[in-house]
Amino acid sequence: MVKKFVMALMYVAIGGLIYAYGDAILSWFQAADHLLLIVLMAIVMALFPVIPYPIVGGVIGAALGPVLGGVITWVGSTAASILMFMFIRYGYQEWGNRILHRYNRLGKVTSMFERNAFLTILFSRLIPFIPSIIINVYAALSKVSFTAYTVASALGKIPAMLLFSMVGDNLMTDPSNIVMTIGVYGVFLTLTLLIYKWSGVGGRVKKSAS
Incomplete structure (x- = not known):
């Protein structure tokens, strides 16, 4: 228990430092020219x-362009999600899994999620307004395999990370393209939700929760 508390306290402390120096970090992204350091900082x-990651992705996209900025934003987000998964899985899973299955309704939802983990994580990643940390923690506390989580997360993050980078680049070059960019992603997201619904996964999860 003490180890878990110390780990959580360290995480909060580092987060506090990033919050305190957030403006300086974002300014650094705009002027930095060392790609490896940019990738490492994007992961952090x-x-x-x-600081909301869409803002970070936008700043990186504005500084490096939509393609390179999108790749770095994606690498940073994907690597961070894997590190978070490992941190929760090996530090808190035994404790967290008991909570997920303590209540009958939540236990049913979790069991359904575990059976359809790949598609559920993939489609959840495609929706940018679902906080990534919620998916990371919930998947890590469940019995989802590391491989299924990693592949689904990596694939699902691609469109959103490109969107963040493109919006940031458009703000610096041609703001009029932002509406079109978001519109295209909106169509893509609508199709994604329809496919998710037609696949039956979403319906089964809702039915399990009732």
Whole structure:
């Protein structure tokens, strides 16, 4: 228990430092020219999301362009999600899994989630307004395999990370393209939700929760 508390306290402390120096970090992204350092800092910013990652992705996209910025934003977010999964899985899973199955309704939802983990995580990642940390923690506390989580997360994050980078780049070059960019992603997201619904996964989860 003491180990878990110390780990959580360290996480909060690092998050507090990033929050305190957030403006300086974002300014650094705009001027930095060392790609490896930018990638490492992107991972840190995604791992400690006290500053919304879409803002970080937008700044990186504005500084490096939509393609390279999108790739770095995706690498940072994907690597951070894997690190968070491992941190929760090996530090808190035994304790957290008991909570997930303590209540009958939550236990049913979790069991359904575990059976359809790949598709559920994939489609959840495609929706940018679902906080990534919720998916990371919930998947890590469940019995979802590391491979299914990693592959689904990596694939599902691609469109959203490109969107953040493109919006940031458009703000610096041609703001009029932002509406079109968001519109295209909106169509893509609508199709994604329809496919998710037609696949039957969403319906089965809702039925299990009732």
